Amino acid sequence: MSDPAGGAGRGEDERTMEEIMASIGKAVSDETRTADPAQPDSDDDILELTDEVPPEGEAEAGAGGEDLVSTSTAAASAEAFAGLAQAVEEGETAARRLPVSEGGETIEDMVRAMLKPMLNEWLDRHLPDIVERLVEEEIQRLSRSGRR
Incomplete structure (x- = not known):
């Protein structure tokens, strides 16, 4: 995959993950943007976030009461x-x-050097599943919007 000319002239098939x-x-x-342009809201309501949540107690469980993971x-x-x-x-x-x-x-x-192997291991283990799931969800979303 590496080009002896320092990466110049690489084909479209060899794009980076960022690209x-x-x-x-x-x-x-x-x-x-093209599917549903935002409509300006004529009501200029201001949301005031002044309600305090007591520090004691647990947060409410999500819908269905299932754990997220x-x-x-x-x-x-952990x-x-x-x-x-x-x-x-x-x-x-x-x-x-260190002086x-x-x-x-x-x-x-030092932190970068210590975290790099840990991050690489985590990415190797989880990134393929994450990408597959996100692409699958996006394809399903696009196919649903195409049927409408």
Whole structure:
């Protein structure tokens, strides 16, 4: 896939994920603008957000009372966040030992280096399913709107 000329002259078949997602987003936003232009609201109602929610108690359950994620997914997420917290803590400890000097490794560099493998692993595990689900939902939405 790499071009010996430094990437120049790559074909349309070799677009990056960002380019593909940008083109999908542009197509969706163009369709939304042409399908149903927003009608100006003649009522200039002002929404005041002054009602306070008491800090005690739980938030109301969503419609249907189902959990948003399964128990195993919640446990895996908690484990991932615990690992992230530990990595950040270890990075902070290491950062305290580093002398402050020009040209040295910054905390940002350390965090980036520690998070990159974790992010890569997560993306490898979850991105294909996410993309497949979103594309499937978009195709269903487009096919429903085409029938109307």
